[in-house]
Amino acid sequence: MDEIIQIGPWRLLLAYVFVVLLLVLVRWQGIGKEKEIIISTFRMTLQLLVMGYVLVYIFGQSSFYVTLLVFTVMLFFAIRNIFARVKVTVNKRLRTVIVVSMIAGTVMTTFYFLLLVINIQPWYDPRYFIPIAGMIIGNSMTGVSLGVERLVGEMKGKKQLIEGALMLGATPKDATITVIKDVFTSAIMPTINSMVGMGIIFLPGMMTGQILAGMSPLIAIEYQIAIMLGILGSVSITLFLFTHFGYLTFFNSRSQLDIKDQRNSKEQ
Amino acid sequence: MFRLNNVRCRDIIRVEELCIEEGETTFVVGESGGGKTTFLKLLNHLVDYEEGTITYQDQDLHSLDAVLLRREVILMPQVPVIFPGTVRHNLLIGLEFSKKELVDDSRLLEELAKVGLQKSLVADAEELSGGEQQRLALSRVMLMEPKVLLLDEPTSALDEETEEKITAYISNHLLNSSITLVMVTHSKKLAREMGKKMVTINNGVVTAVEEVA
Numbered sequence: 001m002d003e004i005i006q007i008g009p010w011r012l013l014l015a016y017v018f019v020v021l022l023l024v025l026v027r028w029q030g031i032g033k034e035k036e037i038i039i040s041t042f043r044m045t046l047q048l049l050v051m052g053y054v055l056v057y058i059f060g061q062s063s064f065y066v067t068l069l070v071f072t073v074m075l076f077f078a079i080r081n082i083f084a085r086v087k088v089t090v091n092k093r094l095r096t097v098i099v100v101s102m103i104a105g106t107v108m109t110t111f112y113f114l115l116l117v118i119n120i121q122p123w124y125d126p127r128y129f130i131p132i133a134g135m136i137i138g139n140s141m142t143g144v145s146l147g148v149e150r151l152v153g154e155m156k157g158k159k160q161l162i163e164g165a166l167m168l169g170a171t172p173k174d175a176t177i178t179v180i181k182d183v184f185t186s187a188i189m190p191t192i193n194s195m196v197g198m199g200i201i202f203l204p205g206m207m208t209g210q211i212l213a214g215m216s217p218l219i220a221i222e223y224q225i226a227i228m229l230g231i232l233g234s235v236s237i238t239l240f241l242f243t244h245f246g247y248l249t250f251f252n253s254r255s256q257l258d259i260k261d262q263r264n265s266k267e268q
Numbered sequence: 269m270f271r272l273n274n275v276r277c278r279d280i281i282r283v284e285e286l287c288i289e290e291g292e293t294t295f296v297v298g299e300s301g302g303g304k305t306t307f308l309k310l311l312n313h314l315v316d317y318e319e320g321t322i323t324y325q326d327q328d329l330h331s332l333d334a335v336l337l338r339r340e341v342i343l344m345p346q347v348p349v350i351f352p353g354t355v356r357h358n359l360l361i362g363l364e365f366s367k368k369e370l371v372d373d374s375r376l377l378e379e380l381a382k383v384g385l386q387k388s389l390v391a392d393a394e395e396l397s398g399g400e401q402q403r404l405a406l407s408r409v410m411l412m413e414p415k416v417l418l419l420d421e422p423t424s425a426l427d428e429e430t431e432e433k434i435t436a437y438i439s440n441h442l443l444n445s446s447i448t449l450v451m452v453t454h455s456k457k458l459a460r461e462m463g464k465k466m467v468t469i470n471n472g473v474v475t476a477v478e479e480v481a
Contacts, residue, residue, distance in 0.1 A: 160347075160349060161349060161351060163314070163345075163349075164345065164349025164351075165349075165351075165361075165365055166314060166335075166338065167312065167314065167338060167342065167343045167344070167345065167349070168338070168342065168361065168362040168365045168366060168408070168409070168412070169335060169336075169338045169339030169342070169362070169365050169366035169367075169412070170335070170365035170366075171335050171365075174364075174365055175365075252316070254313060254316060254330075254334045255334045255335050256313070256314055256315060256316060256334065257314075
């Protein structure tokens with residue numbers, strides 16, 4: 001395999017020409033997004049630089065405390081991100097379901113994947129643990145975010161049908177089964193679609209990175225297949241838990257529909 | 269069958285004392301927005317009450333499983349709920365929800381005929397007119413053989429012919445059956461002609477209970 005080409009800081013600076021070009025274009029067209037473009041570019045650069053140094057430090061540590069701490073921090077920010085990004089108001093019970101689903105789904109899949117599929121030694125090796133856990137957590141976060149918005153929207157939109165089913169003696173689960181299925185399907189579809197297009201429409205980022213870093217494409221593909229299956233597993237488990245417990249938060253203990261504190265709009 | 273004492277529900281409805289006897293037909297009248305629908309929803313525990321007691325067959329409603337209660341105390345809302353699918357699916361879904369034994373097509377057609385609805389079982393239920401959907405919904409609850417039937421203005425917003433068909437059905441098949449019927453109506457005339465008891469609800473308060481027959 002050829003030696004890796006080092007970009008170096010000066011040639012990296014050349015890549016910023018694209019940002020300058022974009023700034024000129026938006027200025028010329030009067031789009032007025034210069035400030036956002038500059039801030040986003042600055043944030044991306046700073047965040048990745050900091051992350052690079054953090055990873056260098058973490059990879060130098062061989063301690064399960066550090067690995068688990070990083071894992072916990074990633075999970076915490078992913079859950080926080082779900083609450084911040086969803087455009088609906090959710091009650092405390094649904095928030096609890098989101099937290100529990102994210103923790104259970106990602107912890108189960110990450111450990112299964114790292115210990116049995118990749119078989120890393122030691123189990124907390126940060127070079128493998130952190131990037132793989134990051135991909136699993138990130139994709140589950142996206143799935144649950146989609147699921148939360150869809151669940152609240154569907155429960156509101158199908159209120160009449162759900163209440164109509166309750167009037168006919170349906171259990172809350174029977175009354176909402178079509179909503180549960182619909183939410184699960186719509187939230188898992190982006191993951192399934194990305195699997196379908198993989199290798200034909202685009203080369204996934206992780207695989208591209210490994211190939212650029214000098215790894216054989218065949219090994220990179222092995223990793224990519226494995227990680228995609230891991231992501232699918234994690235998103236499925238997280239969404240399954242979320243949908244199968246989430247619908248209950250729209251009912252009280254007397255099987256009455258109670259959706260007044262969960263809305264399609266964000267609480268101001 | 270039902271006994272309500274000092275019941276208060278979210279400032280929408282107040283009932284000091286009311287009895288609904290088994291097999292009896294009770295009509296509920298009153299101004300619109302006065303709490304009549306909430307009154308029906310109280311009886312099959314679709315809404316909760318904060319104060320007072322409601323008993324059904326001498327058991328406190330709060331001690332009963334609400335889902336099991338709704339399988340015998342069935343509410344048919346003012347606007348019929350039609351599920352996506354065929355007429356057959358809509359007829360059977362009540363039996364499926366309530367875990368009752370399903371019936372064959374001949375029984376379904378027989379029930380449709382009683383409400384004067386001549387439709388194929390494979391027709392799209394969402395394509396039916398408002399009046400046809402109302403009759404389909406009525407057939408659905410009758411297939412479930414309710415002990416108590418709560419009807420919320422079943423003839424409102426219907427054309428005269430459909431209104432007559434539904435009124436005739438109620439008169440011929442419900443009034444002389446063992447079903448306890450509680451029906452909200454805007455027509456005091458109908459209530460006086462067909463009911464045994466008439467309950468008037470105004471501004472959420474049961475203001476009068478009259479024996480009319």
